[in-house]
Amino acid sequence: MSSYLSARLDIASTLDSGQTFGWQKSGEWYIGVISGLPIKIRKADIGIEYECPEGQSELASAELNTYFRLSDNLDEIYKTIGRDKLVNSAIESYNGMRITYQDPWECLMSFICSSNSNIQNIHKMVQRLSRAFGQKRFLGDSELWALPTSKELAAATEQDLRDLRLGFRAKYLYSSAQLVSSGDLNLNDLRTSPYEHAREILTSLDGVGNKIADCVMLFSIGKLEAFPIDRWIKRCLTDEYKLKSNSSYELLSGWARDYFGRYAGYAQQYMFHHYRTSNRIAGKKVAL
DNA sequence: GTGAGGCCTTCAGC
DNA sequence: AGCTGAAGGCCTC
Numbered sequence: 001m002s003s004y005l006s007a008r009l010d011i012a013s014t015l016d017s018g019q020t021f022g023w024q025k026s027g028e029w030y031i032g033v034i035s036g037l038p039i040k041i042r043k044a045d046i047g048i049e050y051e052c053p054e055g056q057s058e059l060a061s062a063e064l065n066t067y068f069r070l071s072d073n074l075d076e077i078y079k080t081i082g083r084d085k086l087v088n089s090a091i092e093s094y095n096g097m098r099i100t101y102q103d104p105w106e107c108l109m110s111f112i113c114s115s116n117s118n119i120q121n122i123h124k125m126v127q128r129l130s131r132a133f134g135q136k137r138f139l140g141d142s143e144l145w146a147l148p149t150s151k152e153l154a155a156a157t158e159q160d161l162r163d164l165r166l167g168f169r170a171k172y173l174y175s176s177a178q179l180v181s182s183g184d185l186n187l188n189d190l191r192t193s194p195y196e197h198a199r200e201i202l203t204s205l206d207g208v209g210n211k212i213a214d215c216v217m218l219f220s221i222g223k224l225e226a227f228p229i230d231r232w233i234k235r236c237l238t239d240e241y242k243l244k245s246n247s248s249y250e251l252l253s254g255w256a257r258d259y260f261g262r263y264a265g266y267a268q269q270y271m272f273h274h275y276r277t278s279n280r281i282a283g284k285k286v287a288l
Numbered sequence: 289g290t291g292a293g294g295c296c297t298t299c300a301g302c
Numbered sequence: 303a304g305c306t307g308a309a310g311g312c313c314t315c
Contacts, residue, residue, distance in 0.1 A: 018310060111310085114309095114310060114311080115310090115311045115312060116295075116296085116297095116308090116309065116310095116311050116312075117296090117297075117298080117309055117310085117311090118298080118299080118308080118309035118310080119309085119310070120298080120299080120309090121297070121298055121299080121309075122309095122310085124297095124298085125297090162296085165296075165297060165298085166296075166297085167295075167296025167297050168294095168295050168296050168297095168312090168313095169296075169297095170296085172312085206312090206313085207311085207312065207313085208311095208312080209311060209312050209313085210311095210312095211310075211311060211312090212310090212311070212312085215310075228310075229310090230310035230311080231308095231309085231310070231311090232310065233310080246290095248289090248290085272310075276310085
C-alpha cells in the first residue's frame with residue numbers, strides 16, 4: 001500500500017550524490033532500510049510516494065522526516081550559502097537536494113569503505129557487508145538487507161572483511177567495529193558534542209582522517225558546518241575560488257566555513273554534486 | 289608541520 | 303588480452 005508525503009525533496013540527487021551507499025535502485029524506486037524499517041520511495045507529483053510494511057506508515061513518515069532532514073528550511077539555507085554564481089547555479093540544478101541524517105555507525109562504516117575508492121565500488125562493498133552480516137528484510141516481493149550494526153559486524157574477523165574485498169580498509173573497519181560495539185565509543189553522543197570535539201574523536205580512529213570525519217559529521221552527526229574536502233572539492237576551490245593548491249585541509253575548510261557560514265556543509269554537497277556531474281557529462285579527464 | 293610513497297580492489301580507456 | 307591510471311584517503315616515514 002502506498003502512502004504520500006508532501007515534502008520538498010529531490011530523492012535522486014540526495015541519494016545519488018555520494019552521501020549514502022546502502023540504497024538500491026529498482027526502476028524509479030529507491031529501496032532501503034531506515035532504523036530497521038524496510039522502505040521504498042519514489043518521486044510523486046507533490047513530494048514523495050513511499051511503501052513500507054503494513055501498519056507502519058506513520059512511523060515510516062517520521063523516519064523519512066528525520067533521515068532527510070525535512071525540517072531544515074531550504075530557503076533560509078539557500079539564502080545563506082548562495083554567495084556566488086557557482087553555488088547558485090548548483091542550487092538551481094538540484095533544488096530539493098537534502099543533507100541526510102543517517103545512523104552514525106552506518107555512515108562511519110560506509111565512509112571507511114570510501115577511502116581511495118569510487119562511488120560504484122563503495123556501493124558494492126556496503127552491499128556485500130550487508131548481505132554477509134546484516135539482517136534480511138522483506139517488503140512486498142522485494143528482499144533487502146539492512147547494513148550490519150556494529151555488534152553484528154564485530155562478529156566478523158579482519159580476514160572475513162578482506163574476503164569481502166575491502167582490501168586495506170578491512171583492518172580499519174574491524175577496529176572501529178570492536179570499539180563501537182563494545183560501547184567504548186558512543187557515536188550518537190557526538191551529536192551533542194561541539195564540532196571540534198567530535199572531529200578529534202573521529203580522527204582518532206584508525207583509517208579516519210579529516211575528510212572522512214567531516215563526512216560522518218555532516219551526514220550523520222548533524223554538524224552542518226562540516227565541509228568535507230575531497231579531490232573534487234579541492235579542485236573546485238583552487239580552480240573556481242582561486243585558493244592556493246598547496247593549502248592545508250585546515251585552511252581550506254576554515255575558509256569555506258567563513259565564506260559559506262553555518263550551512264557550509266550544504267554548500268559543499270551542492271558544489272560536489274554539481275561539479276562532479278558536470279565534469280562527468282563533459283567527459284573531462286582531469287588529474288589533480 | 290609538510291611531503292612523497294604505498295596500499296586493496298575495481299573499472300574505464302587504450 | 304594485458305596494462306595503466308584513477309577512484310569522495312589515510313598511514314608511515
